[in-house]
Amino acid sequence: MKIALLGYGKMGKAIEQIALSVGHTVVLKSDDGTYTQDDLKKADVAIEFSTPATAVINIKNCVDAQVPVVVGTTAWYDQFEEVSDYVQSNNGGLFTATNFSIGVNLFWKITSEASKLLNAYDEYEPSIDEIHHTQKLDAPSGTAITTAETLLNQFSRKNKWVHHENGIGSISNELELSVRSFREENVPGTHKVKFDSEIDTIEITHTAHSRKGFASGALKAAEFMVQKTGVYNMTNLLNV
Ligand SMILES: NC(=O)c1ccc[n+]([C@@H]2O[C@H](COP(=O)([O-])OP(=O)(O)OC[C@H]3O[C@@H](n4cnc5c(N)ncnc54)[C@H](O)[C@@H]3O)[C@@H](O)[C@H]2O)c1
Known part of the structure; x- marks a missing residue:
């Protein structure tokens, strides 16, 4: 498979390493968006891990070149509907995931089941914590947002999530779900769902040990x- 890497930072490099080791070829590496349509067309598929501000233009460039694109970049999902319409009306191919690791997709499934169960027990207050490395541009993480949406889908006692940066702040009414973000050196990504009562705490934690699972x-x-x-x-790729 011939791959175009759009974004050649931590994730682009991790993907290249695995891709080459299993016999794929990298035909384009762009770390600033200055590639041409002809450069893109040499690839069977593009993999986009750039920045929240540059993901959408890279996706549209791939659609215009008729190269399917896999997108890992987070924090552009407020434009998802418009982008999805663009892909479909121009016969493009788009695959998105706020987290590509199998473990996190299983963690979401467990979160969904636990939320359904715990919703019936009023004494448990849910919250979500995420910890990432200090270079991460967005907060809360895309994974934390998907985790919050997964919980809210099953938990009628809450109807929206609110972000508390560095864990500072608290919910202003009982319908809110607190999503706390923390930044620490060298953490690839840790997500916790907590159900807290006066008596005990039930916690579900996913800890990424490296970027290998995402890549x-x-x-x-x-x-x-x-x-x-x-x-x-x-959901189209995994049976979870
Ligand atoms: N979905 C997942 O599983 C997953 C996993 C890890 C990270 N991420 C997300 O992926 C994105 C990248 O993460 P990272 O850790 O590699 O970040 P990074 O900062 O190490 O790399 C991003 C790179 O994009 C480059 N860039 C800037 N403008 C560009 C453009 N127009 N076109 C192409 N590249 C451009 C930057 O120079 C930088 O090197 C972030 O949004 C992060 O949240 C997603």
């Missing part, structure tokens, strides 16, 4: 997307 998941998605059109996500 190999993104590569699997890229293999899945070769010659595909349409809009896909992890």
Whole structure:
């Protein structure tokens, strides 16, 4: 498979390492968006891990070049509907995931089941914590937002999430779900769902030990997307 890497930072490099080790070729590496349509067209698939401000233009460039694109960048999802319409009306291919690791997708499934169960026990107050490395541009993480949405779907005692940066602040009414973000050196990504009562705490934690899980998941998605059109996500790839 011939791959275009749009974004050659921590994730782009981790993906390249695994891709080369399993016999794929990297035909384009762009770390500033200055590639041409002809450069893109050499690839079977593009993998986009850049910045929240540059993801959408990279996706549209791939659609225009008719190269399916796998997107890991987070914090552009307020534009998802418009982008998805653009992909579909121009016969493009798009795969998105706020987290490509199989473990996190299982963690979401467990969160969903636990939320359904705990909703019936008023004494438990849910909250979400996320910890990432200090270079991360967005907060809360895309994974934390998906975790919050997963919980809210099953938990009728809460109806919206609110962000508390560095854990500072608290909910202003009982319908709010607190999502706390923390930044620490060298943390690839830790997410915790807590159900807290006066008597005890039930916690579900996912701790990424490295970026390998994200990178190999993104590569699997890229293999899945070769010659595909349409809009896909992890539910199309995993049986979870
Ligand atoms: N979905 C997942 O599983 C997952 C996992 C890890 C990180 N992420 C997300 O992926 C994104 C990248 O993460 P990272 O850790 O590699 O960040 P990073 O800062 O190490 O790398 C991003 C790179 O994008 C480059 N860039 C800037 N403008 C660009 C453009 N127009 N076109 C192409 N590249 C451009 C930057 O120079 C930088 O090197 C972030 O949004 C992060 O939250 C997602």
